[in-house]
Amino acid sequence: MAEAALAEKQSGRSGQKNIKKKIRLLKNDFDLYLMLIPMVLFFLIFTYKPMTGLVVAFKYYSPFKGIWGSRWVGLQYFIEFFTGPYALRTIVNTFRISLSSLIVGFPMPIILALLLNELRAYRFKKAVQTISYIPHFISTVVVCGMITSFLAPTTGVVNTILKWYGLDPVYFLSIPAYFVPIYIAMEIWKNTGYNSIIYIAALTSISDELYEAATVDGAGRWKQFLHITLPSLMPTIVIMLLVRLGGILNVGYEAIILLYNPSIYETADVISTFVYRTGITEGRYDFATAVGLFNSLVAFIIVIIANKFSNKLTDTGLW
Amino acid sequence: MNKRSIGEKVFNVINILVLSSVLLFTLYPFYYTFIASISEGSLVIMGKVVLQPMNITFRAYELIPTIDYFFTAYGNTFFYTFFGALASMVIMTMGGYALSRKRLKGRKFVNMMISFTMWFNAGMIPFYLNMDSLGLINTRAGIIFGFAGSAFYIIILRSYFESMPIELEEAAKVDGMSNFGIFVKIALPISTPVLATISLYCAVDRWNGYFWAMILLKDIKLVPLQVLLKKLIIERNVLASVDTGGSFDFTRETLIYAIVIVAIIPIILAYPFAQRYFVKGLTVGSVKG
Numbered sequence: 001m002a003e004a005a006l007a008e009k010q011s012g013r014s015g016q017k018n019i020k021k022k023i024r025l026l027k028n029d030f031d032l033y034l035m036l037i038p039m040v041l042f043f044l045i046f047t048y049k050p051m052t053g054l055v056v057a058f059k060y061y062s063p064f065k066g067i068w069g070s071r072w073v074g075l076q077y078f079i080e081f082f083t084g085p086y087a088l089r090t091i092v093n094t095f096r097i098s099l100s101s102l103i104v105g106f107p108m109p110i111i112l113a114l115l116l117n118e119l120r121a122y123r124f125k126k127a128v129q130t131i132s133y134i135p136h137f138i139s140t141v142v143v144c145g146m147i148t149s150f151l152a153p154t155t156g157v158v159n160t161i162l163k164w165y166g167l168d169p170v171y172f173l174s175i176p177a178y179f180v181p182i183y184i185a186m187e188i189w190k191n192t193g194y195n196s197i198i199y200i201a202a203l204t205s206i207s208d209e210l211y212e213a214a215t216v217d218g219a220g221r222w223k224q225f226l227h228i229t230l231p232s233l234m235p236t237i238v239i240m241l242l243v244r245l246g247g248i249l250n251v252g253y254e255a256i257i258l259l260y261n262p263s264i265y266e267t268a269d270v271i272s273t274f275v276y277r278t279g280i281t282e283g284r285y286d287f288a289t290a291v292g293l294f295n296s297l298v299a300f301i302i303v304i305i306a307n308k309f310s311n312k313l314t315d316t317g318l319w
Numbered sequence: 320m321n322k323r324s325i326g327e328k329v330f331n332v333i334n335i336l337v338l339s340s341v342l343l344f345t346l347y348p349f350y351y352t353f354i355a356s357i358s359e360g361s362l363v364i365m366g367k368v369v370l371q372p373m374n375i376t377f378r379a380y381e382l383i384p385t386i387d388y389f390f391t392a393y394g395n396t397f398f399y400t401f402f403g404a405l406a407s408m409v410i411m412t413m414g415g416y417a418l419s420r421k422r423l424k425g426r427k428f429v430n431m432m433i434s435f436t437m438w439f440n441a442g443m444i445p446f447y448l449n450m451d452s453l454g455l456i457n458t459r460a461g462i463i464f465g466f467a468g469s470a471f472y473i474i475i476l477r478s479y480f481e482s483m484p485i486e487l488e489e490a491a492k493v494d495g496m497s498n499f500g501i502f503v504k505i506a507l508p509i510s511t512p513v514l515a516t517i518s519l520y521c522a523v524d525r526w527n528g529y530f531w532a533m534i535l536l537k538d539i540k541l542v543p544l545q546v547l548l549k550k551l552i553i554e555r556n557v558l559a560s561v562d563t564g565g566s567f568d569f570t571r572e573t574l575i576y577a578i579v580i581v582a583i584i585p586i587i588l589a590y591p592f593a594q595r596y597f598v599k600g601l602t603v604g605s606v607k608g
């Protein structure tokens with residue numbers, strides 16, 4: 001770089017020199033392009049090539065003829081999905097699960113961060129922070145296994161406690177009405193601490209001078225909270241909310257697959273679990289691809305809208 | 320100086336109480352799992368064990384080695400975690416570094432191509448059919464390479480490399496270093512915090528992932544721990560695969576709890592050391608690229 005700049009200064013700017021310089025730069029950067037190749041290949045092979053496979057959604061897929069040899073059927077599977085009994089159920093469940101977990105779960109890390117922020121005892125504060133992050137790193141299978149065991153009808157600890165109060169055992173995981181609360185409780189346990197990190201970081205970046213000035217002006221802690229802490233946190237809250245809204249269709253289907261069973265499909269079956277069941281389990285690749293494509297397209301539109309809002313409200317987009 | 324009103328004092332007490340219950344809520348599931356795993360099985364299912372272990376026995380733990388393929392699965396998980404994270408890091412740091420050099424031709428296009436994968440993906444079935452057509456079903460390579468790139472991590476790495484002072488690179492160029500040499504000898508060493516963070520996240524993703532391993536791996540000898548765990552603790556088929564030796568001081572419940580403890584031990588042990596990098600990662604991630 002320095003060499004090139006020097007050479008340019010000395011020899012003036014003739015076009016020929018420029019081209020030569022460009023060729024040399026390209027030659028010099030040969031290894032830089034090589035370094036890029038594995039990553040580009042990864043995305044081509046594992047994310048872009050599958051996109052060409054989306055044509056299966058419009059074909060009668062025959063494993064013997066392959067994706068390209070199978071015959072076209074147009075929008076048949078989309079029509080089948082939307083006129084069938086599952087479209088409404090899975091779409092409603094997807095939105096119900098993610099919206100309720102947003103409404104209940106979204107404020108939790110903010111409250112946790114604010115409470116921690118008001119705490120004076122440093123070591124206790126550190127302990128709460130550190131410990132509350134742990135569940136985020138426990139695998140979905142283990143968490144769902146613990147839930148299944150805790151909620152087991154006769155042997156689980158939850159029913160044990162119910163028994164103390166003379167209540168009858170409840171088989172929580174086979175009653176549709178309980179599924180969403182259980183799922184939300186799991187999300188809260190798993191992610192509240194971890195999601196609070198970003199708010200804690202935002203809170204620590206608020207300048208002490210603001211608080212000092214407020215104290216001089218006679219503002220108490222409540223006033224300081226209302227007029228300094230909360231407004232300073234608002235941009236972070238808005239961005240995080242938009243991120244969550246943008247991903248509203250990304251329900252934790254990996255956990256749902258582990259927790260649900262046919263008796264609670266009416267509240268627990270979401271679009272992604274339906275795709276998994278019809279596609280992977282039943283092997284209806286073509287139909288499941290169509291349903292998945294619908295899901296991806298709607299998710300894409302929602303994320304674009306969320307980003308538009310984000311650009312309007314703040315100077316920065318979500319990406 | 321430090322005069323506090325009554326309201327403030329009351330708030331402080333309530334605050335400490337609330338946060339203590341957060342601690343309790345977080346830790347009790349782990350605590351219960353642990354005490355149940357070392358208690359006598361019959362007492363656990365009768366609901367006698369709630370606050371402390373009773374008739375302590377390690378019988379359930381002794382049975383774990385007899386579970387079919389348990390150690391194979393455990394070993395597989397270490398294998399996938401190590402080589403998966405390694406593959407991810409090699410691919411993503413090299414690519415991220417190249418993209419961080421502003422003079423790179425086609426940089427915008429590649430950036431766009433990577434970002435787009437965050438907003439739109441082909442979905443489960445086309446991905447599966449693609450793995451099938453590549454012959455990567457039921458292979459270790461499929462698990463290691465099929466998930467080795469993440470747009471989000473690449474963007475974090477790229478923006479970190481972008482902050483490398485240009486003078487460093489120019490000085491190295493004058494010394495006749497190649498780009499790859501600069502990457503290995505300068506860019507990587509000065510980026511250890513972000514490298515530690517991202518590789519930890521990759522490792523945790525690998526350690527905890529079950530979904531695609533479950534779908535892609537049919538051979539029980541290849542599956543990682545999480546897939547075996549699903550069979551043992553979700554489908555609760557644990558008794559079928561264990562050699563009880565005619566002893567009954569354990570039950571299916573205590574065995575499941577013991578398995579959970581053994582499965583999370585590496586995460587819990589690594590956590591105190593890894594913790595600060597996890598946190599750093601999020602704050603690095605919040606700086607937009």
